[in-house]
Amino acid sequence: DTEVTQTPKHLVMGMTNKKSLKCEQHMGHRAMYWYKQKAKKPPELMFVYSYEKLSINESVPSRFSPECPNSSLLNLHLHALQPEDSALYLCASSQTSDSGNTIYFGEGSWLTVV
Amino acid sequence: GEDVEQSLFLSVREGDSSVINCTYTDSSSTYLYWYKQEPGAGLQLLTYIFSNMDMKQDQRLTVLLNKKDKHLSLRIADTQTGDSAIYFCAESPFSGGYNKLIFGAGTRLAVHP
Numbered sequence: 001d002t003e004v005t006q007t008p009k010h011l012v013m014g015m016t017n018k019k020s021l022k023c024e025q026h027m028g029h030r031a032m033y034w035y036k037q038k039a040k041k042p043p044e045l046m047f048v049y050s051y052e053k054l055s056i057n058e059s060v061p062s063r064f065s066p067e068c069p070n071s072s073l074l075n076l077h078l079h080a081l082q083p084e085d086s087a088l089y090l091c092a093s094s095q096t097s098d099s100g101n102t103i104y105f106g107e108g109s110w111l112t113v114v
Numbered sequence: 115g116e117d118v119e120q121s122l123f124l125s126v127r128e129g130d131s132s133v134i135n136c137t138y139t140d141s142s143s144t145y146l147y148w149y150k151q152e153p154g155a156g157l158q159l160l161t162y163i164f165s166n167m168d169m170k171q172d173q174r175l176t177v178l179l180n181k182k183d184k185h186l187s188l189r190i191a192d193t194q195t196g197d198s199a200i201y202f203c204a205e206s207p208f209s210g211g212y213n214k215l216i217f218g219a220g221t222r223l224a225v226h227p
Contacts, residue, residue: 042218043157048212056212090156090157092157099214102147103215110154
């Protein structure tokens, strides 16, 4: 089983709303990631969690706040977003965050900011 | 530097073979990956190849790796309409210090009858 599950699949939010994206994996992976993908572009890394600790933040604005409550769950809290933040948000996981570990992606959450 | 390049579009007839090409720059990459993205979906890991291999075959998929030229290709035999998608080539440089995927821009494969 190489499944990464993301909810919700679609989210529409206003610029003053607070919402969260959720991600779950039961593969025993200790590294989890958030990627952002704009239309017709490849995914871009946002955050890396290793053993439930944030290890990489790719200069992401503070209106995106990640959280890793346990080794199976990863959340992305959204607040005061801008229309340009509308994108597909992909969660991913790998055995560890060491180089060369295969990364498995979820189906993504489509976010529209209005 | 880290850079992955691939052609943006490929059109093939159903039943023909498709070949998607990719070049990468970082020779430290231990693994090279092919991901498939269907419309409205996430990224599906299609296959990968270890850097000390020249070829890997998995059913209709054949991956060829030329380490000297830093060239990777994905061949899909007997291409079907369900193969229509965007295919991303990705390298995973060891020098990054963490598990970092460098993606190409993606090749859109269109399969027509």
